[in-house]
Every structure is written in structure tokens, then in C-alpha cells.
Amino acid sequence: MSAQLTPLSEIATALRSAQRIAIAAHVRPDGDAVGSVLALALSLRAMGKTVYALLEDGVPSNLAFLPETATVLSPPYADFEIDLAVAVDTATHERVGANTVTALGRAPLLINIDHHPTNPAYGHLNHVDGAQPAVGQIIYELLHQNDLPMTDGVMQHLFTAISTDTGSFQFSCTTARTHEIAAEMMRAGLDTARLAQLLYQTQPARRFELMRAMLNEMELRADGRVVSWNLTQALMQKVQMESGDTEGLIDTLRMIDSVVSAVIFEELADGKIRISARSKDSRLDVSAICGQFGGGGHRMAAGARMKGPITEAAETFLKALEHEVRRIA
Ligand SMILES: [Mn+2]
Numbered sequence: 173m174s175a176q177l178t179p180l181s182e183i184a185t186a187l188r189s190a191q192r193i194a195i196a197a198h199v200r201p202d203g204d205a206v207g208s209v210l211a212l213a214l215s216l217r218a219m220g221k222t223v224y225a226l227l228e229d230g231v232p233s234n235l236a237f238l239p240e241t242a243t244v245l246s247p248p249y250a251d252f253e254i255d256l257a258v259a260v261d262t263a264t265h266e267r268v269g270a271n272t273v274t275a276l277g278r279a280p281l282l283i284n285i286d287h288h289p290t291n292p293a294y295g296h297l298n299h300v301d302g303a304q305p306a307v308g309q310i311i312y313e314l315l316h317q318n319d320l321p322m323t324d325g326v327m328q329h330l331f332t333a334i335s336t337d338t339g340s341f342q343f344s345c346t347t348a349r350t351h352e353i354a355a356e357m358m359r360a361g362l363d364t365a366r367l368a369q370l371l372y373q374t375q376p377a378r379r380f381e382l383m384r385a386m387l388n389e390m391e392l393r394a395d396g397r398v399v400s401w402n403l404t405q406a407l408m409q410k411v412q413m414e415s416g417d418t419e420g421l422i423d424t425l426r427m428i429d430s431v432v433s434a435v436i437f438e439e440l441a442d443g444k445i446r447i448s449a450r451s452k453d454s455r456l457d458v459s460a461i462c463g464q465f466g467g468g469g470h471r472m473a474a475g476a477r478m479k480g481p482i483t484e485a486a487e488t489f490l491k492a493l494e495h496e497v498r499r500i501a
Pocket residue numbers: 204205261287305306307337
């Protein structure tokens with residue numbers, strides 16, 4: 173097993189010595205995934221390198237306003253050649269998606285940069301730091317400490333990655349350094365207010381249709397300590413949901429004062445059920461509960477997939493969750 177924490181200077185050296193580099197993140201990418209891939213890609217492009225930014229599921233519509241998102245490639249991939257592959261924010265190698273695993277395999281060297289503590293260090297060089305709130309924060313340190321280009325476009329992606337993965341600097345994973353990084357980027361000229369406006373205050377009406385349904389249909393159990401909602405294919409079709417529309421909805425459920433855990437069950441097109449779980453109490457480890465169903469993630473935010481139908485999956489998962497919630501009293 174390779175070391176979990178290859179120094180960032182060593183990773184910078186490997187990046188400098190490569191000319192054609194592919195960078196990828198997990199399927200169904202969120203702000204940290206898209207932001208980390210493109211921040212690193214834009215920095216390396218500013219060094220004159222050929223960079224392939226790969227996302228198996230493309231860029232979600234809510235993040236399409238960010239710089240150079242149109243350069244992101246999705247399958248089927250062309251036969252490009254690379255001498256270095258980088259996976260970011262991806263807890264297991266397979267999570268980049270099947271086509272992307274194959275494409276990254278064209279390089280003799282794989283770098284794995286992540287903050288999921290369960291990451292098994294599947295790269296040749298690994299920098300897995302579970303104490304970092306976002307991979308965007310690791311990428312910032314990588315560029316900053318090694319004098320790699322930090323353009324305005326790079327900073328827009330880093331801010332997006334950090335801001336979205338910390339719930340706008342609210343979650344307990346946020347560190348003093350997270351705020352310092354935001355301050356350093358502001359001093360370097362980054363317009364954070366504009367980005368916050370585009371990230372959080374510019375939402376399609378169909379997202380509010382989803383939220384309206386969620387608030388009508390959510391269910392409280394375990395004396396109000398667990399809240400859950402089933403997002404069905406029927407509703408997605410009714411509101412013509414697009415990728416990215418559900419980002420952060422679970423944080424609205426989490427706001428309820430009595431709640432220690434919020435869960436959303438999402439019916440996928442293939443009939444499987446995607447589970448997103450959040451904890452508000454450090455004694456409740458939702459990654460362990462998701463682990464019982466083959467999933468994983470972070471202590472306070474985790475996920476899993478189960479087989480349908482959605483009501484049965486929800487019942488099974490919530491029973492296991494409720495058991496753990498009752499243990500912390
Ligand atoms: Mn992340």
C-alpha cells in the first residue's frame with residue numbers, strides 16, 4: 173500500500189514533468205468535484221500543458237456558468253494519449269465511472285488527491301487528507317505552496333469547491349485556514365460576492381417546485397430526530413429536473429431544530445435507490461450506517477445505493493438509522 177500523504181511538493185514535481193494530463197472526479201459531480209478538476213486543469217493549462225478534464229456525467233447545470241466548463245469531456249472519449257492521470261475527490265477509483273477508469277488507465281502514473289477518510293490510496297501517488305473540508309482546499313495549498321499558476325479562473329473554481337463542500341463555511345469541517353484561503357483569494361482580486369450570488373442566489377424555478385414537494389412530503393420520525401424524503405422519478409419528470417437541481421436540498425431538511433439526521437432517498441433511472449445522509453451530531457456517524465449498505469463517505473455526510481422499490485429501501489435504511497439515533501439518546 174502506498175503512503176496516504178505524499179507531500180504536495182512531490183505531486184507538484186510530477187505535474188511539472190508531465191505534458192499531457194487527464195484529471196477526473198466522481199460521477200454525479202458536485203461543486204468540489206467540478207471545482208477541483210477545473211481549478212487544477214486551468215492552472216496546468218496556464219503552464220502550457222495539454223489537459224483533459226474528464227467527468228463521466230458532465231457538468232451539472234447549476235455550475236455551467238463557471239470558466240471553461242465547456243472544455244469538460246464526457247464519454248465516449250477520443251483516443252487521446254496522456255502521460256499522467258489525476259483523480260480528485262473520489263473515494264474509490266471506480267467512482268470516476270467505468271469509461272473514465274479506462275481513460276485514466278492510459279497513463280503510467282495515477283495521482284489520487286482526496287479528503288474521504290475511507291479512500292484506500294489507490295493511486296501511485298496519494299494525498300488523502302480527511303482533515304480537509306474540501307479537495308478544493310488541498311488544490312489551493314498545492315498551487316499556492318509550489319508557485320503553480322493561480323489565475324482568476326482557477327480561484328473561481330477553488331472558491332466554488334470550498335464554499336459548496338463547507339455549506340458556505342458553516343459545517344464543522346471548516347477550519348481557520350479555510351477562511352484564510354478565502355481571504356487570500358479576495359486579496360488577490362477574486363469577486364466572492366458575485367460567485368456567491370451565482371452559486372446560491374440564482375436558482376431555477378423548478379428547484380423550488382422540488383423544494384415545495386419536499387416540504388410537503390418530508391417525514392419526521394424518532395421523536396423528530398430523523399427527517400427523510402423520497403424523491404421519485406415521477407416528481408423529477410413532473411418538474412423536468414436537471415442535474416444539480418437537488419444540490420443542497422438536504423441541508424434545508426437538516427435545519428429543523430430537533431433533527432440529528434436528514435436523509436434523501438432518490439429513485440434512479442435504473443430503479444436503484446440513491447441514499448444521501450447527513451448527521452448534525454458528531455456522535456452519530458452516518459458513514460458507518462451507509463457502510464452497512466455498501467456505501468460510505470464522511471462521518472457527517474455519507475451515501476449509499478440500495479435496490480428498490482424506494483419505500484422498502486427507505487424503511488430498511490431508516491430502521492438502521494433510527495437504531496443508531498436512539499443509542500445516542
Ligand atoms: Mn469533496
